[in-house]
Amino acid sequence: MRTDRCSFRQNTTTGQGTAAEQPTGLRARKKQRTRNALLRVALELFTTQGYDRTTVDEITDAVEVSQRTFFRYFASKEEVAFAVVDMVEERFVEALRVRPAAEFPFEAMRNAVAAAWDTIGEAIEAAVPVGLYMRTYQMIESTPALLAVHLRRSAELEEAVARLIAGREGLDVDTDPRPRVAVAAFTSVIRVTGRLWGQGQNMSLEAHRALSESYLDHLGPALAESWSTGARQRS
Template identity: 55%
Template sequence: MTGLRERKKQRTRDALIRAAHELFITQGYEATTVDQIAEAVEVSQRTFFRYFTNKEEVALFVQGMVTGRFQEAFRTRPIDEHPMESLRHTLDATWDGLSLAIGEIVPLELHMKMWQVIEMTPALVTANLRLSLVMEEKLAMEIARRTGVDIDRDPRPRVLVAAFAGVMSAAGRQVGLCGDASLETARRVTNAYVDHLGPALSADWSRDHGSCTV
């Protein structure tokens, strides 16, 4: 059971995240200062830096939590499952319960608006890409371990993960362009994009495989 002190620290952390996201949404990421975030929660700048290294970290905290849940779920998939099937099943499993996990930190509506800010802010796009590259390498290493291949000699784990991550990124940009996207919209668009990965690589392009617009 989480102790009182830990719960208090978590409440302060979550309050800083909520305040930061509200400021990023209303006045922009670049225009927001650490002092403003701390002031909104009535804590000192020093307190802010006990929890976060910089604005970038607080902006991407929830995204990092979601990424962590995906990685953890992937490690629990059956070891004899095809890697692409594992990635897809992990995606489905991660969506389940995601609204509750996010809602424990920030209101879901606030998270979706922040998602749009991330997709439209160059500094955050770059930072999120760095985090994604770290996740991709971890997934590729896990696939190599599960399939028994040498990742330094066999490029397939990294190729598969790069293709999957590229599709996820494209779906994220599409959702970010929507003015009133919901988590359900994000799930629908992301799943549709992933469903199109196979056809995009191998199917007859003369046939329309359907729309996956927001």
């Protein structure tokens, strides 16, 4: 995988940034408003009438800008669909990058998730309403074309995180399987809880966080301990 994947699609998230990185100049703020307007309108259309049925023309007409303006901010409809997901993933990775070196790999990933959750609601709200993000997640999970892309992107994210963990531990990810094994288990839990959250009745970020943290807390015991309620004979 290309190493630039580890920077989490900086090209696609240009202009979003964290609260401290939000544009301050008049021209920069205007560009940010245009980008956010395109993003919000696109996601509203995707979630109400369907991703496949929505055209770039419909998005630009609603915002009253040209197609050229749209493609100045987004390379494709697909990029718009995943823009907020990208931002959420980037929050996690940046939190992981700054975890103390003394933390073990799983501990570092677990704490990075917690740190990202502390600010993710505010970051999402700066781009789109949280409710719209929730509906977008459901839309991605229920749209075959987008789900296939989501799985591919998840695999790329997994590889990037494995390389980051390997770097923290001073390992060669191509000769030592442990970083990929650990990250595969960790990210699988995140995918499972995301799917369950999307299928549930409580679509709040708080519910998503609680479900994710509960499942992550069970990861170690699920792998290392017996699940049997009775005595098990071991050789």
